[in-house]
Amino acid sequence: MSDIKINFVSADGEKTVTAAAEAGDDLLRIAQVHDQPLEGTCEGQMACSTCHVIVAADDFDKLPEATEMEEDMLDLAAGARRTSRLACQITITAELDGLTVQIPAESRNMQGV
Numbered sequence: 001m002s003d004i005k006i007n008f009v010s011a012d013g014e015k016t017v018t019a020a021a022e023a024g025d026d027l028l029r030i031a032q033v034h035d036q037p038l039e040g041t042c043e044g045q046m047a048c049s050t051c052h053v054i055v056a057a058d059d060f061d062k063l064p065e066a067t068e069m070e071e072d073m074l075d076l077a078a079g080a081r082r083t084s085r086l087a088c089q090i091t092i093t094a095e096l097d098g099l100t101v102q103i104p105a106e107s108r109n110m111q112g113v
């Protein structure tokens with residue numbers, strides 16, 4: 001049963017896509033299945049940062065802490081913020097129901113408004 005809901009907010013903040021996920025999925029895969037513009041070039045090898053998302057402040061503490069390697073990749077990600085994460089490193093659990101993440105504006109080459 002997929003009863004975990006994940007919300008993807010577009011880079012301009014105007015559109016939200018709610019996706020159904022199952023425990024054990026990774027966030028990048030869910031995003032791609034739902035046509036979100038995350039490249040995920042390295043397919044989870046933590047070598048690209050094109051799967052960068054900005055996690056809603058309220059949800060950030062629900063996520064396990066990023067590893068040092070993830071932090072290092074986020075340092076290189078365009079437009080990274082305090083609540084940035086790599087989607088490929090986030091495994092969906094029941095506790096993450098309602099998780100909201102935003103696509104970084106820079107991934108579409110638009111400056112944030």
Ligand code: FES
Binds near residue numbers: 040043044045
């Ligand atoms: Fe490359 Fe996540 S897909 S770092």
